[in-house]
Amino acid sequence: MFNRIIISCIGGFISVYCAVVALLTFFQINFATYHFPGVLNAGFASMYGILSPIGLTGVLGGINRKRNLIKGFLFQYWISSILMIGLSVTDILLFDQYHKFALDKCSSSLSIKERKNSQAICNNRLRNNEKITFIAAYIQGGVLVFMGIVLLYCGYKELKEIKFD
Structure with missing residues (x-):
């Protein structure tokens, strides 16, 4: 029972995480994609939107206790994790x-008083943004790998308990 709860929770987390990142990116609120022009921003958002339903397989597999759904989710989780880490590296x-492009976008968003030092202010913002994105990418990759290891352990344990599909 505990393994099924873990599988369902990881599946739900992945679905919600991908949906939230897709929405934040689509509405240009995601700080990690601040430097992207509109087309790349939409592409980044659509990739996370495509990855969003993958977690539902884990939720359904955990709830219904179906071997095929759990096996499928184990495979899909690692593929989606590799894609998410690849998107972060590409970013x-x-x-x-x-x-x-990001400098122009930043300087146009400054008030008239701040425009005297716009180059320094925007360079500082972009440098901080790059550092935060780099740290967030490491954290995301670490969490995905850790959850993947937990998922493999719980998934294979649950698969051994299920006799028939």
Whole structure:
């Protein structure tokens, strides 16, 4: 029973996490994608939107105790984790390429009083944003790998307990 709860909780967390990141990115509130132009921002949001339903397999597999759903979720979880980590790495690599776009975006959002030092203010904001994104990517990767290991342990334990589908 405990393993089923863990599988369902991890599935629910992944679904909610991907949906929230997709919505924040789509509405351009996500600080990690501040430097992206509109098309890349929409692509980043759509990738997380596509990954969002993957967790439902884990929720349904944990609730209904179906071997196929649990096996499928174990595989899908690791594929989606690799994709999410890859998106974070791509995001970090694109910081330098879209630095000028982010500077223009930042300087246009400043008030008239702040525009005298806009270059310094925006460089400081973008540097801090890059550091925060880098730290968040490490945390995200670590949490995904840790949850994946817990999921493998609980999933295989639950699969041994299920005799027939």
